[in-house]
Amino acid sequence: MKNQSWIVDRASTGTYDPRCFCLIEGPIPSAPDGKIVVQTLLMSLDPTNLNWLKLDPQLQAIPFGIGYPMIGVSIGVVIESRAPAHAVGDVVTGMWGWRRFDVVDPLLVHPAKPATEMSFEQQLAIFSHVGRAAAGGMTLIGEVKPTDAVLVSGAAGATGSLAARIAKAQGCRVVGIAGGPDKCEFLLDELNSTVRSTTSKKTFARPSTGTSRAVSTCSSTMWVGKKSMPS
DSSP: OOEEEEEEOSOOOSSOOGGGEEEEEEOOOOOOTTOEEEEEEEEOOOTHHHHHTTOOGGGOSSOOOTTSBOEEEEEEEEEEEOSTTOOTTOEEEEEEESBSEEEEOGGGEEEOOOTTTSOHHHHTTTTSHHHHHHHIIIIIISOOOTTEEEEEETTTSHHHHHHHHHHHHTTOEEEEEESSHHHHHHHHHHHOOEEEETTTTEEEOOOOOSOOEEEEOSOOSOOEEEEEOOO
16 A cells, blocks of 8 residues: 655645645655654544645644645554554544654644544544634633623634534524525524625525524634623
């Protein structure tokens, strides 16, 4: 079996261009002292990858450039280990390259739960960096209360949709912002809400006893605005 890697071929200077990447094949690497080799099982494709693709070190979690693989959060199985904390067969999650097999620093990974206990998909979604961002934004930073009105931009996205659900579960009035009719339909189904589309200048509504509504714009960045509402 050969290794496959998505290598950065050029920086992104605006709208994403598939030519920013090239797929190459090569040998499966060996683990140097203190490192492990992981076979990737699942990768999380996140909006932040587009930001990292600008190749500005100040925007990247781990600096990389042209000729290097894109980096992201993944789940994989250890196939070779020269690190005492990990054994062959361990399933780990953390940060490494977009490769079928990659040499990984043990400091950048931690054990994943067995798939019989929690699916790998769940571990890369609700219970991952995505879910932590949503929960942290709502509970630790926003400290939302039932008397709050909460605005979530990118509400149809991975983090935004979880943030909106968390706020609604807390009894808040939730305003979700998403781009386009398909995303508005998703919010109607998921949040049982009234949706205002600024692209078509129409309001879409369904009978609802909930307190949420969504506004469609071209926004793509998740942020939270909070205002106390009269009881």
